[in-house]
Amino acid sequence: MGPLSVNELISNNTNLFLAFIIGIGFGFVLEQSGFSSSRKLAGVFYGYDTVVLKVFFTAAITAMLGLLFFSLFGWIDLNLIYINPTYLTSAIVGGMIMGVGFIMGGFCPGTSFCGASIGKIDAMVFIGGLFIGILIFALGYKIWDGMYLANFLGFPKISQVLGLSDGVVAFLMVIVALGMFWVGEWAEKKFPREEY
């Protein structure tokens, strides 16, 4: 709960409790939208179902525009927003591992727990793999900490890298998103599947 815990209006425990409630809501919505089916995520790769792409991109666009307008009205201080640190090498390597895992497993971490909670065995196997991966990473930390921490770039924003204002980048992202949605809908028509 962003501003509430940063400004210490609520305690860490209350924050965790709220996260728990929000998490249940998130899981419920994911399940109800059919995200607990591995075919839904795999569909993005094969082009027959791009709902996942649309949902997450819409969420990102909504949050982006919301934050920028809130900042414009003086309701939120963007400097207080936590930005993930950029470790370039691990971002690229991790992104590739994650992507391959998405296609192979048909789940992302969130949806795998959704699937497991309604008794899907493939989702439970996926969670098993997830924990094996965590174990390998943690126990072998000494082997890859050099790569893990390589190319630290600080906390850059795309707008700073490109030298544009936040608003212009936001507008470009809106256009990119609409373009991707359009391509997604085209792919759904091009590679339809009757039942999945």
Added chain:
Amino acid sequence: MKPLQLLAIFIIPLGLIIAAVPQNKTKPYKLTADQLLGEANTRTQFITPETVADMIVKKDPSFQLIDVRNQDDFEKFSLPGAINIPVADLLSDKYTDILNQDAKMNIFYSNGTVTANEAWMVTRQLGYKNNFVLEGGLNYWFEAILNPQKPASTSPDEEFAKYDFRLSAGKALGGGDMPAQAATQTQSAETAKPAIMPAPKKKRAAGGC
């Protein structure tokens, strides 16, 4: 109307508006005296020796130790990886890039905290971010990390956890059984490293799908 068109009708104008308006820069660049006093009172600038020891041992690339004592003292002893910016030269142009950036976390230290705090206040007043102060300075560093005192047997568990962490961090950083005076020669952090127990650290929330 198709959902995609509906979405486009909503978000394209919003995107155009946000691209056209100037960014909100109403937040003052420099701190007022009130804000500075507030920050100093809440002691937000202090980083505990445990956190710093943990970062040194893990070779965390996201921080930079800055020794604000004079050059002689710096050459006699400094923490691993520290650079020297004497507080008298703080405003020199050649250090601006180091002090005024938002990539790394700068941690000032001096023998006590007075000099380091001076450096912090000056940079904070200038509106620079990411500058912090090692709590207790080098004196407390020797006491807490390099020569930790065993807590009384009636102490709570957290005290013992803290002591264990300090002991293992101290050994990794070349302290341990040598007296504080002799520790001035211990520049080498390459000594055998025992396993470090993680210091209790505030975690920041991270999102994900």
